[in-house]
Amino acid sequence: MIQIDLKSRKPIYEQVVDGFKRLIQTGAINPDERVPSVRDLAKSLLINPNTIQKAYRELENQGYFYTVLGQGSFVCTRDAMRDSEKLERLWKAFKETVDEMLFHGADKDRMIAYIEGMECGIK
Amino acid sequence: MIQIDLKSRKPIYEQVVDGFKRLIQTGAINPDERVPSVRDLAKSLLINPNTIQKAYRELENQGYFYTVLGQGSFVCTRDAMRDSEKLERLWKAFKETVDEMLFHGADKDRMIAYIEGMECGIK
Amino acid sequence: MIQIDLKSRKPIYEQVVDGFKRLIQTGAINPDERVPSVRDLAKSLLINPNTIQKAYRELENQGYFYTVLGQGSFVCTRDAMRDSEKLERLWKAFKETVDEMLFHGADKDRMIAYIEGMECGIK
Amino acid sequence: MIQIDLKSRKPIYEQVVDGFKRLIQTGAINPDERVPSVRDLAKSLLINPNTIQKAYRELENQGYFYTVLGQGSFVCTRDAMRDSEKLERLWKAFKETVDEMLFHGADKDRMIAYIEGMECGIK
DNA sequence: GTGGTCTAGACCACC
């Protein structure tokens, strides 16, 4: 389900976080769906459970997961994830990236095409 | 010239790197123009010279600066900066950001408008 | 009768305990009234009976319930609930909360108004 | 500076968090003041550094601390701490505590007197 | 079974 690159400079727990965000965004896992237990995922990824727990905690802080004690972790519903502060940060990153791409000669039309071609995520 | 936010989680040397990229992209400094010496910049930003040194080395590696021994550092010409590998990384970042923004309900039109409104740089 | 939020970080058994305290304080259930059996409540709340059992034991320990073997659990009379130790704990929690609220700019008058507006319970 | 009760049921890292909140609220430490390094505090409290780090990270998430890489952690300015969501949670806790206190016969006037006697924290 | 806490100790990046 999730790919980890041990050689990457990105911390493992962040890779796990980003991996789950992706799965959620693409609809591969749905709201209120249960995610693997900390121990199970740790075992299947050959990673220390503490590292997974850190990732899960981060996902909880960022509003993607919620936890039921003794039962496991679950994906939040989409409205629980709304967060204007988060969008603001994304806008900043978006602008910086776009600026740099255009400076290096990236194709505007291709960029726009990508945006237009994406599903909005709302089904 | 360059703003440093000590409270940011972004390493200072990265802030310096990004700051120079921005100055170059906006045309605030031009190809073959001389940039401040490591010591001077360090003094004016109240930052350890080692940190500036690291930033300059990074800018050299990324093709933005070149150094003439005994003379200082200079901004590269634009063709020297072309780098398909860099563009590829930017595309990846662009797609990830766009995906996450759309998932969180960002406005497509506003994103496209931003891209269209930007100057393409010097042609 | 009692609302359980599985997503809350508060343990379920604590939510049950607090729920009963609330029912007792508001007068929704009265001294010597019988409360549902462990099994019944577990079934109606869709919760493991062990969890309810733990909640009832806690309510007994805190002086809110008493149990008659073979007959079920009942609400204690109010005098049985007096407990200076408990009040002391509440005072500590009260002070801590008030301090933090004031620090974060909460409105004193609104706080006082709330206290004044509350019924003192049965005298 | 901070008292830890190893016997308490409250996790150590939470005790550290609450301890610092208290120091900040009482003005014992001030905005932009540096707090002890993770290692130093761990050594002086005879606690594992990881536990302290967890506490510091929590304080950062809650908006009380900020961190400068390689320099240490610092207390945030008061306006950085404003957070309506936090105040809402505190109000809920306040009401619950007040209700239970009144039910158990606590003295309204003493409660009000406590609130009125407190400094607002704004100096 | 689940997640949560804590320890001991290693290694890295940043300043």
Added chain:
DNA sequence: GTGGTCTAGACCACT
């Protein structure tokens, strides 16, 4: 020197 990451393994609370 600073904080950040990761591991290995123990113990506890909740369901």
